[in-house]
Amino acid sequence: MYIVFQDGEIDDQDMEQLQELLDVLDHQFTLNSLKRKKTHPPEQNIYWDRLSYLAGLGFVMCQQYINFTYPTDKLEKKEAFRLPPNHSSGYSIVQIINTGANYWKHYQEDVNYPYGSLHKTTIQVIERLGLDIEYPYICEGILDRIAETDDRPFRELVNFLTEWRSNLIRSANMTLQGTDKASRPSGP
Numbered sequence: 116m117y118i119v120f121q122d123g124e125i126d127d128q129d130m131e132q133l134q135e136l137l138d139v140l141d142h143q144f145t146l147n148s149l150k151r152k153k154t155h156p157p158e159q160n161i162y163w164d165r166l167s168y169l170a171g172l173g174f175v176m177c178q179q180y181i182n183f184t185y186p187t188d189k190l191e192k193k194e195a196f197r198l199p200p201n202h203s204s205g206y207s208i209v210q211i212i213n214t215g216a217n218y219w220k221h222y223q224e225d226v227n228y229p230y231g232s233l234h235k236t237t238i239q240v241i242e243r244l245g246l247d248i249e250y251p252y253i254c255e256g257i258l259d260r261i262a263e264t265d266d267r268p269f270r271e272l273v274n275f276l277t278e279w280r281s282n283l284i285r286s287a288n289m290t291l292q293g294t295d296k297a298s299r300p301s302g303p
Contacts, residue, residue, distance in 0.1 A: 171219025188287030
């Protein structure tokens with residue numbers, strides 16, 4: 116939950132905590148990326164797995180932040196999830212983060228993978244990103260598509276979520292202003 120002060124400053128302790136934890140993931144991501152570059156298959160597969168695991172974990176942490184944050188302004192989930200920033204795929208970054216988190220949480224329990232417990236919308240977003248649903252490193256692929264950097268990709272997610280939160284605040288303010296106008300009696 117965040118607080119917006121009258122001077123426009125935002126106190127968001129959930130974001131601060133998320134940022135601290137994602138910094139740890141960025142560090143681990145860098146270490147494992149370097150190790151992957153220095154090794155060859157089959158040992159290299161260990162680092163592919165670790166990087167995808169880190170990406171999935173980061174998505175779940177971001178998803179938790181998103182789910183704590185959007186109700187603050189009483190916006191509907193679908194409306195909040197469509198807010199910018201947007202990706203070239205046509206989806207918002209929040210929708211893609213949510214997809215990565217849902218994929219990571221459910222793909223291993225899926226006995227009919229990939230079409231068992233994964234929602235159709237999860238599969239659609241992954242495919243729209245140009246990833247094959249049966250590719251073994253989906254979460255790292257999603258992170259790569261949205262962060263577009265190997266250097267601190269989770270910091271990019273924080274930047275996107277900060278922008279999203281600003282858009283959430285603006286959208287809620289516009290809704291409140293519209294509600295205030297609609298509830299006032301018209302005429303003299």
